[in-house]
Amino acid sequence: MLKRIGSVLIILFFVFAAIGIVMAADKGNARKGKYLFRKNCRTCHCEDGSAKPLSPIDKTQAQWDEVFKSIDKLSCTKEWAKLSEKDRNDMYAHLWGHAFDSPSPAKCK
Amino acid sequence: MPMKTKGTMSRRSFMKLSAAAAATTVGSSSRILYALVSEKQGTQPNQLRDQFSACDMCFNKCGLIARVEDGVVKKLDPNPKSLKSRGMLCARGNAGVRQLYDPDRLKYPLLRKGQRGEGRWQRLSWEQALDHAAEQMERIGQKYTRCGFLFMAGTDMQSTFVHHFAEVYGSYNVISHESNCLLSRNRAFLDTYGVVPTPDIIHSKHVIMPGANRFEALVTPDSIDLMTAMQNGCKLVVLDPRFTKTAALADEWFAIKPGTDMAFFLAVAQVLISENLYDQKFVAEKTSGFEELRTHVQPYTPEWAAGETEIPAKDIRRLARELAAAAPTAMVYPGRRSSDYKDSTQIRRSFAIVNALLGNWDQKGGLILPKKIKTGSISHDPPFYEDNPDDRVDAGRAQMMFDEEGSFKHTRDAVIEGKPYPIKGWLTYKTNPMQTGANRNKTIEMIHKLDFMVTVDIAMSDTAWMADLVLPAPSYLERQDPVSAFLASSACSGVLTRDPVVPALFESKPVFWIVKELAKRLDLAEYFDFTIEDFRKAQLKKLPEVAKALKNDGVYNLVGHSHGIHEGKPFKTRSKKIELYNSRYAENGINPLPVYRPPQAVPENHFRIVVGRNAYITQSASTNNTLLWELEHENCLWIHPVPAKRLGIQNEKLVEVQSAVGKGWLKARVTEDTRPDTVYMDTGFGVISEGLSKIFGKGACIADVLEDHADRISGNMAMHETFVTVSKI
Numbered sequence: 001m002l003k004r005i006g007s008v009l010i011i012l013f014f015v016f017a018a019i020g021i022v023m024a025a026d027k028g029n030a031r032k033g034k035y036l037f038r039k040n041c042r043t044c045h046c047e048d049g050s051a052k053p054l055s056p057i058d059k060t061q062a063q064w065d066e067v068f069k070s071i072d073k074l075s076c077t078k079e080w081a082k083l084s085e086k087d088r089n090d091m092y093a094h095l096w097g098h099a100f101d102s103p104s105p106a107k108c109k
Numbered sequence: 110m111p112m113k114t115k116g117t118m119s120r121r122s123f124m125k126l127s128a129a130a131a132a133t134t135v136g137s138s139s140r141i142l143y144a145l146v147s148e149k150q151g152t153q154p155n156q157l158r159d160q161f162s163a164c165d166m167c168f169n170k171c172g173l174i175a176r177v178e179d180g181v182v183k184k185l186d187p188n189p190k191s192l193k194s195r196g197m198l199c200a201r202g203n204a205g206v207r208q209l210y211d212p213d214r215l216k217y218p219l220l221r222k223g224q225r226g227e228g229r230w231q232r233l234s235w236e237q238a239l240d241h242a243a244e245q246m247e248r249i250g251q252k253y254t255r256c257g258f259l260f261m262a263g264t265d266m267q268s269t270f271v272h273h274f275a276e277v278y279g280s281y282n283v284i285s286h287e288s289n290c291l292l293s294r295n296r297a298f299l300d301t302y303g304v305v306p307t308p309d310i311i312h313s314k315h316v317i318m319p320g321a322n323r324f325e326a327l328v329t330p331d332s333i334d335l336m337t338a339m340q341n342g343c344k345l346v347v348l349d350p351r352f353t354k355t356a357a358l359a360d361e362w363f364a365i366k367p368g369t370d371m372a373f374f375l376a377v378a379q380v381l382i383s384e385n386l387y388d389q390k391f392v393a394e395k396t397s398g399f400e401e402l403r404t405h406v407q408p409y410t411p412e413w414a415a416g417e418t419e420i421p422a423k424d425i426r427r428l429a430r431e432l433a434a435a436a437p438t439a440m441v442y443p444g445r446r447s448s449d450y451k452d453s454t455q456i457r458r459s460f461a462i463v464n465a466l467l468g469n470w471d472q473k474g475g476l477i478l479p480k481k482i483k484t485g486s487i488s489h490d491p492p493f494y495e496d497n498p499d500d501r502v503d504a505g506r507a508q509m510m511f512d513e514e515g516s517f518k519h520t521r522d523a524v525i526e527g528k529p530y531p532i533k534g535w536l537t538y539k540t541n542p543m544q545t546g547a548n549r550n551k552t553i554e555m556i557h558k559l560d561f562m563v564t565v566d567i568a569m570s571d572t573a574w575m576a577d578l579v580l581p582a583p584s585y586l587e588r589q590d591p592v593s594a595f596l597a598s599s600a601c602s603g604v605l606t607r608d609p610v611v612p613a614l615f616e617s618k619p620v621f622w623i624v625k626e627l628a629k630r631l632d633l634a635e636y637f638d639f640t641i642e643d644f645r646k647a648q649l650k651k652l653p654e655v656a657k658a659l660k661n662d663g664v665y666n667l668v669g670h671s672h673g674i675h676e677g678k679p680f681k682t683r684s685k686k687i688e689l690y691n692s693r694y695a696e697n698g699i700n701p702l703p704v705y706r707p708p709q710a711v712p713e714n715h716f717r718i719v720v721g722r723n724a725y726i727t728q729s730a731s732t733n734n735t736l737l738w739e740l741e742h743e744n745c746l747w748i749h750p751v752p753a754k755r756l757g758i759q760n761e762k763l764v765e766v767q768s769a770v771g772k773g774w775l776k777a778r779v780t781e782d783t784r785p786d787t788v789y790m791d792t793g794f795g796v797i798s799e800g801l802s803k804i805f806g807k808g809a810c811i812a813d814v815l816e817d818h819a820d821r822i823s824g825n826m827a828m829h830e831t832f833v834t835v836s837k838i
Contacts, residue, residue: 031281031500035493046488061683097512101303101683103693104512 028086033094036087040079051076056098056106064096155179161188161663163593163605165585166201166208167727168264169329170595172664173198173205175586175610182206182586182610190662191605193597195333200725204736208584209614213568213733213802215581216615225556226575228799233578235616239623242578243630245561246278249534255279255494256502259520259532261286263540266590266607267620271538274624277636279494281501282532284515289545289826292514293447296823297457300509300691301465303681306476308442309599309671310334310343313474315435317428319348319370319460321444324355326722328445330600344435346428348373348420350719351747351789352782361428364784367717367829368450368708369418374441374459375705376414377429379406381466386433388468395680396465398690398702405702417707436467438474447820449720449829454822455703458691462703465687471675479602479671482594482655484648489636498530507824508699516824517546518817521555533560538620539582543571544729544793547815547828548770565620569800570729571810582620583613589641592648592659599671604655605664606645699822715832716752716788718768718814723791732793733801743808744791745778748835753779756835763838766790766809768831770816773809774838788835 045054059067068088071080080088098106158177163170164185172191176184185205187198218238223229233241249257259282260275262268268285275283287295298305310316311334323332339345339358347359348370356362365373381387382403392399411422411429418425432439441460447453469475503510503519510516521542524532535556543552549571556562556575564576573579590607597603613619625637639647649656658665679685683692695701711717725740726732732741746766748758758764760779765772766788773795783789795810818827 029499031497032493035491038490042488042490047485100681101685103300103509105299105681107513 027096028089028091028093030090030093030097032087033090033092036083036091037094040083040087040091044076056095056102057100059095059099060101061096061099064092064099067095068092160608160610161659162586162607162610163664164194164198164202164205165265166199166205166731167327169194169327170266170593170605171198171202171329172196172605173202174663177610180611182209188663190666191664192330192600192666192668193595193603193664194329195600197329197333199327200740201327201727201731201734201737204725204731204734205584205586207734207736208567208731209586209611211568211733211735213800214584214615215567215569215573215579215617215800217581218616219579221577221579225577226553226797228574230579235618235626238578238580239626239630242561242563242580243627245563246534246627247631249560250279253531253533254497256282256497256530257532258282258534258536259284259502259524260536261517261540261542262538262620265539265620266593267588268538269591270621270624271536273489273636274628277489277491277628277633278631279492279497281497282503282515282520283513284517284520286517286540286542286545287514288516288518288824289448289542289547290446291448292511292516292823292825293449293453293820294444294457296454296509296511296820296825297447298443298461300454300688300694301458301461301682302470302476302687304478306443306470306478307596307598308440309472309474309477310442311338311599313338313343313438313440315344315346315432315439316442317346317348317432317440318355318359318442319365319373319444320449321442322349322351322353322355322721323442324358325353325724326445327724330597334598334600344431350784350787351721353721354724363418363420363424366417366419366708366784367719367787369414371452371456371459371703371705372409372414372417372707373420373425374463375406375409375703376411376425377432377441377463378402378459378466379409380411380426380429381433381463382406384430384433386430387466388436391437391468391470392466395468395470395687396689397682397684397686398688398692401690402462402702409705417705432463432467437469437472439467440464440469440475443476446720448826450708451818451821451827451830452703452706453820453825453827455700459703462689465689470687471673473599473672477599477671478675479596479599480674481596482602482604482652482665482667484592484594484604484652484655485650487639487644487647491636502530502532503824507819508697508822510824516819516826517542518819518826519824521546521551521817524555524558525551527558533558535559535562536565537562537572537576538565539567541566541570541572541729543575544796544810544812546817547812547826547831548817549810549813550771551817552812565623567617568733569798571796571798574798574800580623581615581617582623583609583617586610587613587617588619591641591644592655601666601668602670603664603666604652604659606659709830709832711786712832715834716748716786717829718766718788718790718811718831718833720792720811720815720828721789726791726793729793729796733796733803735803738803741791743775743804744794744811745776745808746835747778747780747783747789749783749785749787750779750781751785752835753777756837758835758837765836765838766814766833767836768814768816768833770831771813773811773813775809777835777837788833 044051171194172188189196219230262271348365411425415422506519563578564573592606794808818830
């Protein structure tokens with residue numbers, strides 16, 4: 001009986017671990033995303049830039065979800081098309097993770 | 110301390126000079142101090158000048174005016190234009206001049222020669238020191254990735270450059286002092302209000318102050334405003350196991366059983382709701398989760414809470430009613446240091462929830478959030494290091510850690526374990542975790558895991574004493590800082606800065622210069638292609654009125670933007686309202702409403718040890734100050750007369766205080782100012798550094814005795830979870 005419980009627990013552990021990995025992968029690497037956001041977006045979205053300054057805290061997590069669902073509607077959609085799926089995911093992880101209503105809102109710099 | 114002194118003033122002659130200077134500081138001409146002043150400055154006697162600055166004896170940055178005579182800072186006076194400090198300067202602020210002219214100051218770069226902590230040093234030139242540090246940083250970065258180097262900077266106006274350096278060097282592992290201090294409070298209020306509000310004490314008519322000791326652990330303007338508010342009829346109720354100075358001046362003091370504050374405030378919430386004393390309009394419009402809260406607090410009656418807190422039920426009920434009667438000009442004071450229990454965030458959530466029920470948000474005498482003045486910056490795009498791990502070394506060790514703050518406790522554990530990846534280098538700047546981080550032996554163990562540790566500080570702190578390379582920094586009176594924006598409750602939002610009042614003594618160099626030089630050596634110079642003057646210009650580019658005020662008044666104050674400024678705006682939470690019930694907590698397996706867990710019972714023949722402050726000690730940064738030392742030569746252990754008698758302990762006699770992780774010897778202070786189950790001692794004594802000559806060998810180190818527990822949610826150190834035995838020597 002104890003062995004069976006042990007086996008179930010081990011299986012459950014791997015199932016949850018796998019789910020955890022998938023979820024993490026979905027959200028991307030926020031550290032890389034911060035770099036990519038600065039490199040790709042801040043060139044225009046900055047003080048005296050051609051677009052409004054932009055920071056993760058300018059939107060809620062739900063609003064960032066919407067932005068990433070409809071990138072094709074952004075005026076800079078051509079720029080987005082140059083980015084890989086992974087780079088987009090990484091940027092999403094940064095922006096969503098430090099959004100207006102996130103547990104770690106980005107500090108103004 | 111066996112230091113070479115060739116080429117500079119010897120320690121002995123410095124001591125002689127300083128002793129003489131101490132006797133002649135005020136009033137008479139202190140000729141002797143000319144020995145510390147460059148020849149250029151000293152050629153024209155009786156030159157008097159005043160210069161604005163901002164104090165750095167603690168984190169408050171109170172405005173001051175340095176009185177300089179013949180190139181020597183003779184006296185520090187408060188700047189009457191500084192609204193934040195209400196034109197005042199405390200004992201520590203006045204003693205700032207002794208930080209400048211401290212014979213124990215670090216004078217030149219030092220390289221460890223013996224074992225770590227042995228105190229054998231070799232003097233280096235700056236070139237040698239910086240080359241060595243850069244080589245170590247390069248080597249560690251190559252071998253262990255850039256995240257293999259840890260950075261820790263204290264609350265300082267130049268710490269921003271340490272953070273910038275860490276970012277361009279490529280490490281995410283940056284921690285501050287805050288996880289040994291206030292992160293639980295920040296977590297709790299952010300997760301309730303979406304921001305961390307500030308208390309508008311001066312306009313309040315009723316303040317319940319749980320745990321905070323605002324008349325000794327000074328916060329400006331709160332400490333001064335609390336006194337003013339009380340003169341204007343504000344009632345102060347203090348809950349504290351110790352009879353502090355704040356308790357002594359309060360209208361009512363309750364020696365609450367430690368660790369039960371949440372029980373008290375859940376019962377207050379229960380009374381406010383069951384008796385319909387809460388602000389119904391505010392709660393309906395501005396909060397979410399009220400029905401869940403109503404159900405949740407039903408069992409938490411004052412009668413139940415009395416058994417937990419040891420405060421009579423009739424008093425809890427009365428205090429709740431009085432609080433409601435004074436609302437919205439009433440508050441539960443949010444506090445500052447909240448590094449006390451494993452449940453600290455949830456304890457502070459209960460404070461935040463009661464404030465919301467009072468409807469005091471954005472109101473005079475309640476919790477406010479004035480608009481901070483937004484300064485500019487120089488923007489750089491730091492490089493990305495592809496071989497770096499995905500996250501911080503302490504990631505995942507607490508339920509909801511602040512990404513940009515981390516946790517000293519969890520980082521230290523990770524370094525000791527070498528998991529999830531090794532950290533082999535550490536740079537500290539003006540922070541002293543050897544004294545402020547619970548369980549000093551663990552900090553020593555962590556340091557022994559490192560290949561290289563460099564400390565930048567003004568004096569040989571215990572942390573510096575353990576380092577491999579020690580670099581001397583100037584005091585705040587000798588350096589140029591960037592501008593710093595601050596919030597000062599309803600007094601003002603403001604901006605301040607510092608310019609050198611006198612040139613830097615010895616070979617001390619500001620940390621900005623140090624990291625810039627390191628960046629050059631690490632091929633990162635392009636990210637530090639500016640001076641502090643350039644940085645300031647960028648900060649003030651769109652704020653010409655600020656630049657003018659800083660020049661004329663030493664401070665910029667923006668008054669009158671404190672109340673009613675958030676009306677109609679959404680809260681920065683998921684629901685866009687104050688979250689009494691936190692849905693994100695629920696999703697993360699955290700209780701969405703604060704659930705009371707009784708503190709662990711104090712075992713027989715043991716005491717709970719608690720942490721606190723007095724008004725003339727800023728932890729370990731000021732105990733060795735020659736002026737402040739006159740007020741306290743060593744710390745002592747507060748113990749109640751009943752257990753003292755049982756243990757045969759006499760006042761002023763030595764005792765041993767021992768926990769599961771460490772012990773210390775110090776004198777007993779037998780006093781009814783603490784509960785029979787609680788003992789207390791000041792921080793900042795029992796040092797291991799022989800470079801702190803006034804206090805070496807004096808008292809005991811509380812960090813040596815405290816066990817290192819953590820707040821489950823924020824990862825903040827939990828310092829009130831330690832039980833000790835006390836025995837006579």
